[in-house]
Amino acid sequence: MWFSKSKEAVLYELEVDPSRGLTEAEAQARLKKYGPNKLKARKKKSVFQLFLAQLQDWLIYVLFAAVVITLIMGEYIDAIIIIAVIVLNAVLGVVQEVRAGNAIEALQKMASPKALVRRDGVVQEVDSETVVPGDILVLDAGRYVAADLRLLESAHLQIEESALTGESVPTPKDASITLKVPNTPLGDRDNAAFMSTLVTAGRGLGVTVGTGMHTEVGKIARIINTEEQIKTPLEIRLNRLGKSLGKFAIGICVLIFGVALLQGRDLAEMFLISVSLAVASIPEGLAAIVAIVLSIGVTSMSKRNAIIRRLPAVETLGSVNIICSDKTGTLTQNKMTVLKYFNMEGEATVKPGKGNIPSEDARLLAKAMVLCSDATYANGEGTGDPTEIALLMLGDDLGLDREALNRESKRIDEFSFDSNRKLMSTLHEENGRYTVYTKGAIDNLLKLATHVQEKGQVVPISEQHRQQVQAATARMSEQALRTLGVAYKPVEKVICAEEMERELILLGLVGMMDPPRTEVKGSVRKAKEAGIRTIMITGDHKITAYAIAHQLGIAECLDQAITGQEIDDLGEHTFNEKVRNYRIFARVSPEHKVCIVRALKAQGNVVSMTGDGVNDAPSLQAADIGVAMGIAGTDVAKGASDMILTDDNFATIVSAIEQGRNIYNNIRKAVLFLLTCNLGEVVTMFITLIIGWEAPLIATQLLWINLLTDSMPAVALGMDPGDPDVMREKPRDPNESFFAGIAGWRVLGGGFLIGLLTIFAFWFGYYEHGYSPFDDNVPFATLENARTLAFMTLVACQLFYALAMRHPTKSIFQVGVFTNKYLIGAIVLGLALQLVVIAIPFMREAFNLKMLDKNGWFMVLFLGLVPLLVNELGKIYLRVWRRKIVDQ
Known part of the structure; x- marks a missing residue:
């Protein structure tokens, strides 16, 4: 596996100098050897072949026999009626079949049309289809990754991989690390980038290690191609x-x-x-x-x-006894939200909207979070890191006027986020005064803070303060909340970046997560009363998945959760025997999802699988009923599904x-x-x-x-x-x-x-x-x-x-x-x-x-x-x- 090898070893194997890249001649030679960087679709049947396939049924054979008999008897009207029935039935089936089978085409459309490649020492933009193994690719914010890469350089690089991994927040990347575990889950491969994912922040450089069908997206396409169409x-x-x-x-x-x-x-x-x-x-x-x-x-x-893509799937819905649901965007809102905050006055829950009555210390905490941000949020739409968008929404919930705040507090300088420091700092000028705001990992802030804000006063930080903050962090982490601390300090003049993060005044921390949809809990309960079991299958972390599942009534204890790594350790036979014991499958790959669906079906269950990402497509196709999200769902997921929800509402599945x-x-x-x-x-x-x-x-x-x-x-x-x-x-x-x-x-x-x-x-x-x-x-x-x-x-x-x-x-x-x-x-x-x-x-x-x-x-x-x-x-x-x- 490329991610378990050092950068030097990968470059040596691919025979490429990262400073110059491949020569144009070598790129053309490799293109002939490996083929174009695109996904192969299954060969389509003609409409006539589809029509003939609809006639291969015993009931249809019997009807043909009835036609022959009625013609012998001279009952021509009856014969015409029976033939009309046969043709009508076949035509309806063909129409549904023609609409299906577009999953690979959708995958092809998702591939980036252009890529920045270094060849002959020059960075140039080329069609993504011409990218070959060994090509050096340049990554920048807003660009889709054109192939699977082993990262060589990364500067504040973050890549949004939810369509592949199911994680609701962008993944920070670090080219310097080498992963020693060969079967590291997809979402934990921090030194790799994958085809069709989106760079949301920072920049990077990577060497191409997989193109076309040899990428992670290509594996999904291969599964879709080889998955047989099951009869309902x-x-x-x-x-x-x-x-x-x-x-x-x-x-x-x-x-x-x-x-x-x-x-x-x-x-x-x-x-x-x-x-x-x-x-x-x-x-x-x-x-x-x-x-x-x-x-x-x-x-x-x-x-x-609910839009049905295959007619017989309607009946299959009636016999479903297991709903396998993706977490992000299906059970949850796919929107990071601050649920709690903590300062020296205690812990508080954030109510959505204007129903909060914050103290001045809480307003200062929110102000610091808003100003120390590169994101934007207006009219229900946001750009930038989902975590930072959530912090802007916190400002709105606590009654801050963000527009006035940004006008009055001009940003002078910043110390950008770094994966080693795990902090971001900004310097602002307000009415002739200068203030530094710093946010990031709470452990790092505790090391840098010399004071705390307590009931409007700045006091020296004590061991008791530290214990209070650490206890609050632990409580939020147990609830699967992602914690983020914030601090500030007033300064007399403009200072350099390194001086910004010294002698800080700690304000507190916030806990955030992608919260459950409000209507899902009732739907899970209604399904349970109808004898239908709801199972969560996600690429997210085990604790995070359990916290959501427990809130929704899907799981009762952590023992009902298992990771993809643990599935591999069990082995196929043991897992098939124990699959009925689990309600949560976390940190799983697309292959795991298909494995889970097949194991459940092998026990006589009729399985519905819901999802929205590219990573869900194979399992959607493997399930008895594949249900794709119509709003947040990718075209790939929709193409592989039997049913599409136009409102992305889990409750619609139960209905x-x-x-x-x-x-x-x-x-x-x-x-x-x-x-x-x-x-x-x-x-x-x-x-x-x-x-x-x-x-x-x-x-x-x-x-x-x-x-x-x-x-x-x-x-x-x-x-x-x-x-x-x-x-x-x-x-x-x-x-x-x-x-x-x-x-x-x-x-x-x-x-x-x-x-x-x-x-x-x-x-x-x-x-x-x-x-x-x-x-x-x-x-x-x-x-x-x-x-x-x-x-x-x-x-x-x-x-x-x-x-x-x-x-x-x-x-x-x-x-x-x-x-x-x-x-x-x-x-x-x-x-x-x-x-x-x-x-x-x-x-x-x-x-x-x-x-x-x-x-x-x-x-x-x-x-x-x-x-x-x-x-x-x-x-x-x-x-x-x-x-x-x-x-x-």
Whole structure:
């Protein structure tokens, strides 16, 4: 590792003289050898390839089989409808795929377009793509680092690395040190600079040790490239369902045709009926219904600040049981803030805004911090070091007029910050008087201070004063506050820099941190109540991370925190076993983040990962749901995510999970409804044919019923309003099938009940005319009457039964009969279409129907309501049974 080698050793290996740099000829030769300094993107699939990939699904294969069968039967309209469903589903998928996969392109855009390079002894500006290993790069404030560097020189150099490390403050760099630990965390490599990070202060010189894909950003790009796209639980479940339905349809078709063959029936007619029943047993509208429901959910979520990039990800949200969150900018405000200050009057908490009533000593402390600063802050926007911006905000909070202060106190000279002294001093002239203000490490100030400011008086510093200051520093440090001391001294005249930091008067110190977002604590608690665990993954220090996590209710003790170094020491196998014990992962690299996500997933968890930096991109892609911040997030993070938060609000994630649960429940309702209806048709046909009756439904009637119930009611169920109690439930098992719990029994019970009621209606049609289905030589008018009753009853049962599917335990009155207007409309429209078919003569003839008498209509209405009533009685029993269990 370059950072663990001396400057001389690195320069020797790279064969370069830092005073002259590479020659232009050598630079060109190395460019051919190492390639351009840019990131390689994964080869993109064409739109046609993406379209074909959408068709590689078992449910789609079954639908293609249905197309072939309907074409053989001459049912061209049905074939066209099924093809439209297939194409619509594929097009929706392609649109989502085209929007995805831009993570590497975003990384490429982040690379600096220009770099200052020393070649042939001359500093020149070149395109960053032409930088090669061995190039000497010049760094100055405001410039992005063009490649990975081993620093050779540094003067007050600070680099903002939050996108890579997650740290909220710029990292001071020191070229003189050599790190001996080969696996030093990224954020602690103080003698190195990394591609795509920003120089915020000072200047430096470095030798290029890595370009393109061999940089730290390149490693992230490589992880993104190699991370396989995972299927969501919904996609897996639908694929399994498609296989099962395909096998079931083929089996039904063969079985019924075989029975007809043994019974000596008309083979041509029975072939048509058996194939029609096979088509009817496949809910070909399922793929389109799922896509429609997901699209509706996406639209709804976008209005609530959550943009979904992949449709199936909506459903996956509903089964999330772990939220892995980055700290900086996600759980915290990504804004350093002074929370406490200490002077000889004691410790005080800073209230945001103008609610503070500071003493004169406290105002002097804030004044010193404001004047001894190079930052600016106005109208909510700041420039410069985040720490200094926080000190300016402290001045505002304590009621200082910073503009007047800067006008009245003119800066004469300064002694710039130095990493050895860890101090900064400025000399100011005010009304003919001169004052030095010094801020920096409190330990260093205590060594230089000879006096303290106490209750408006300057008194000699005593051992008791020193102990008070050290105790205050320790208390703040235990709370993960970053401490900064400040002192001053009046002088008679302009003095040199070295004299500024002698015989100082200590004013006190401040404690600052990047504070948590105010709304996050409530969201963490709400997630916990819903059985969702929140985990913090950050590049920041362990103590700092724990302090935030403890405040938010994420962790209870420090034992629940682990660092990246400790993860490496444990080893992969041991870590995978112990990962469930931790709530905080601190000082981690991008590789660690991916490792953590994979370890959690290996234990059967459905993991959501939130983040905003470049360093978060691989883990966002590895997670079941990657959630990027829309405001503070980098394009790389957004490109690698499944969902983007437009308000960067952690609470929106919990809200999105709630919506995801409701959307999945709606999809499940639609699936179970379709399968119940189709089972009812299968039961009707199978039992009647087995016992030797005439077919109660002909092919055209079966296809009409299938078309009617596979569309409007199912889609309307998918648009059901969300259940307000959904977050009181535990997360769904990711391996749970659609038929878990009592759902499978509901499908079987509902399907058999609908089938038996339809068979009874068919029998009643014979009985009404004085015949039995077992009789020979039954008039065709009687058969038509029986089939009409079966046809109308089956549709009525299915349409009314849709109301019962809205909730597994709540009655239709508890959920509200008219709260889903789409479903009421679908039922009314379905019944109206049935009346049109039977009322219009040519339609009636086309479907071989007969106008029913008064008894027939009464029977249709009564039998049609029975499944709904039985289901409602069953819900009452379930509610009573569950209450008894709770009481026990």
